[in-house]
Amino acid sequence: MFTANQFHMTAKKKSTRALRSPKKSTRQLAPKITSRSLVATVTSTSAAAEMEVTFISGIGQLTVSLFRNGVLINLQSVSSSSKIFLSDVQRGDMISTTGVCTGKAEVKINVPTTPASPQNFDAGPIFFAFVVL
Numbered sequence: 732m733f734t735a736n737q738f739h740m741t742a743k744k745k746s747t748r749a750l751r752s753p754k755k756s757t758r759q760l761a762p763k764i765t766s767r768s769l770v771a772t773v774t775s776t777s778a779a780a781e782m783e784v785t786f787i788s789g790i791g792q793l794t795v796s797l798f799r800n801g802v803l804i805n806l807q808s809v810s811s812s813s814k815i816f817l818s819d820v821q822r823g824d825m826i827s828t829t830g831v832c833t834g835k836a837e838v839k840i841n842v843p844t845t846p847a848s849p850q851n852f853d854a855g856p857i858f859f860a861f862v863v864l
Contacts, residue, residue, distance in 0.1 A: 770800045773819050780817040780842045780863070782826070784809055789834025793857060796827040820863050830857040 766772065784793050795815050797805040804824075807815050817826070820842060828838060832854060839849040844861035852859075 770802045771804045771819075774821065777819045777821055778842060780820040780826075780840060782815040782817070782828075782841075783813075783837075783839045784815065785812045785837045785839075786832055787835040787837065789832055789854065791830060791832030791834070791836050791857075793828055793830035793832075793836070793838070796829075798825045798827065799823075822863055824863040826861040826863065828857060828859045828861075831855065832857060 782795055784791075790810075792808065792810045794806065794808040795817075796803060797817055797820065799821065804819070805817055807817075809815060820826070826840070826844070830836075832852060834854055836852040836857060837849050838852070838857075838859070840861060843864040845864060846861070848861070850859055
């Protein structure tokens with residue numbers, strides 16, 4: 732068992748030992764981020780898109796996600812019939828829709844997509860994706 736003085740001396744030896752032998756850092760520097768490496772930038776081919784969600788004979792909720800090169804760019808949710816505005820969509824973007832409705836739901840988009848819009852859904856879960864052309 733250590734006395735208080737012996738404990739203090741042991742702790743002091745350990746702390747000075749750590750100070751005497753610093754380890755070299757093997758940390759790598761993170762790559763530089765430039766505007767060219769960002770995927771959520773507006774380009775000359777960007778366009779605004781408007782999705783219109785209509786819930787018929789019931790209530791519902793829908794979440795719309797815009798993905799570009801696998802990166803989430805925009806995410807919006809509605810819980811009543813309304814329009815969702817996506818300010819920057821580009822060819823090849825994916826628009827994912829997830830939600831639920833108790834009656835029927837219709838989803839329209841004003842930019843060319845595959846599959847074409849509108850898409851209609853019956854009561855239950857809504858899982859669907861559009862690819863912007």
